[in-house]
Each structure stands twice: as structure tokens, then as C-alpha cells.
Amino acid sequence: MKTQEQKKFGARQRLAKNLRALRARNGLSQEALADLVGLHRTYVGSVERSERNVSLDNIEKLAEALKIDISNLLAESSP
């Protein structure tokens, strides 16, 4: 489990971390963000737990909802 998590450190973990930080900064619940993006609340939750291999189109929708450039949403340091 730990090994798998460490192996996964990278894009999924970055997106999860940045998404959580930006959602909080925008004062949005998972449900509110999900509504903005047209996805289900459980989908947003699974992205924030690095469980999901999100598609580019959905990453773009999340970036738009959070008013951030998609490249910043995947940046190593929190945007």
C-alpha cells in the first residue's frame, strides 16, 4: 500500500494537493465544486485522494472552475 502510494507520487498527488488547496481558498465544498464543473461530489473526492486517473478535459474543467491555468493546477508547488 505504501509502496504503491509512493510510486504514485507525481501527477495524481500534485493535482490532489493543488485541488484541495484551491478549493479551500475559493471557499468551495467538494459538492459546490462538483456542481460548478458538472461532475459528481464523489468524483471530486476521489480526485482529491489521488485515486482517479482524471482526463485532460476534466482537469481543464476543474481549472476553469477554480480560475487557474491548467499548468498551475499541475505545478509542483502549490499555486
Add this chain to the structure above:
Amino acid sequence: MKTQEQKKFGARQRLAKNLRALRARNGLSQEALADLVGLHRTYVGSVERSERNVSLDNIEKLAEALKIDISNLLAESSP
């Protein structure tokens, strides 16, 4: 067609443009890049034509093969 293309301008187009530029800079054919990443040549071609809703895991693999940070692979100006 044009309207759809314009609507799609964004993440897919950026990835396509940057991928083409970086692949050329690394002197890699679509096939050679595909081999590095473990994907099919036609897959790489479809990404470069903005046809594919690429998953985060595959974007990460492409970035690794091109020795670039994933956020730069999605940057607006060519990395």
C-alpha cells in the same frame, strides 16, 4: 468543424502543440516516443491532433519520456 476546433482550443491543443515541439526537439518519431511510453504510435498521433482526451497517467508518462515537468507540457507557451 471550425467552431468545434475553436471551442476545443485549450488544454488539448496546448498538449498537442507542446508534444509535437518537444518530440521534434528530442529527435523522436511518433513511433519512437510511443515505444518509450508504452503506447501505440497511432495513440501519439491522435494526441498530436488534439483528438484524444488523454488521461493524467499518460500525460505523466509522456512528460517523463520527454524529460519535462508535466506542468510545462501543459503550459501555454511552448516549453
